[in-house]
Amino acid sequence: MILEQQAKVSLDKYTIIALLIGLVAYPVLYSNDFFSSLFLPMLPSEWTSSLYSRDERVGWWYFIASNLFYHWMPFLFVWYALVKNHESWHSVGVDWSWFARYKLFFITLIVILVLSAFIVPHIYYQGELPSRSQAGFVGPISTLERLAAIIVLAFTAAVTEEVIFRGFALTRLQRCIRNPWFILPVIAVSFVFIHGGLRSIGLTLNYLIFSLVFGACFILLRFKRLEILILIHFLINASLVFVP
Template sequence: MTQEITVGVKTELDKYTVLALVVSLVLYPLLYSLDFFSEFIFPLVAEGWPCSAFGDLPRLGWWSFWLGNFVYHWVPFLFVWFCLYKNKEAWSSIGVSLAWYVERKYWFIGVLGMLVLAAFVLPNIYYADDLPRSSQSIYFAAVSTNERLFMIVMALTTGITEEVLFRGFAFTRLKRVIDNPWFILPITLVSFLLIHGQPDNLGRSLYYIVGGCAFGIPFILMKMKRLEFLIVTHFFINVSLVLVP
């Protein structure tokens, strides 16, 4: 008998991969769904710090919510980056091509430029000089220019980190121990649901389960490649919060 060896492709889970999977698929979703950050971290911080630099004191809760989300997204992402770095694995190993973005950089720069312009123009169109205390569309949407600019950052954050964590890294690494990717999908759906809050509402839970399927199933059908398409789609969905009143 001969043993086939795939050069440069790992077929088992090393300690760095296990750590990144546990952080991204277990610890991060659990801590977020239990509201750990706002319950235990923010009360220890001097009141007003998240928004005093922006001059939006009445919107302290908004800044607290989104700055907490910013931290929650990038910390597990750093574990994935560290795993790839230690294992000398390329980003292409999780299905994303950085060159794809470079080739289309002018399109992305143009889109970002229009979004930044919208962030400056829309508050005046919607509210003139009388900014409301909350969005007229949904409670966590942006109101001021500073908030809309930060929402662009958050849309990039969620698009990149969530697709890397719950699609690219999760599927490609779990497939080393679970051969059928369709069995991996439910695992990622549970984690994806929990990072959007406590599953205490059936309608909202179904919304995120369907959303997880809408991203996870195409990734499976694309043979766990072309993650960049999902990142861009995710970004455009979330960046719509920049445009609403």
């Protein structure tokens, strides 16, 4: 706790590595799908042939699997930096026990989402699944896809992105750049590229505004209550369970 209360004007090597991985390597590699050349040879031939032939559902599952890797790897570097510096999660503004205190709410929420994953496909499709969701490529279709969306697109993205791009990046960069408002644009650019880069003006503005608003909220909350942003982020992404 003493270390966390001391004003720091420099960054240690573990923090620098975690920041470079999260704000530079992660966005660059993700937007260029760098690891496809490494992972695709490991997949069964029928999978790779489907991917190359633009099979929507095989491509969707590959997207989900690769997102698990891309999200959790930089998160682990953040965790390692905290461990090496003897810093707690409170130093990045998150109190994990907050979720335990409201466990009944979260259990109810998860039950509703899981049940919806089973019910919604029958309501929309009545047994005949389409090849593509009306929500676009990212939209899940089957029950299994909707359950995967809860785990990867909602839970994983909410936890890892908020910790990496809000909690860790803002609190650590502020040790060098005293005014946190100057940090927001840098983080926002990185945030755009972890969602596929500059695909369209609409999507780019969407992610820029999202990052700026969430970053501003974290600053106004005095770098605390990151769990609230995680919850809001989760709810936004979990809405994919209900898309047609």
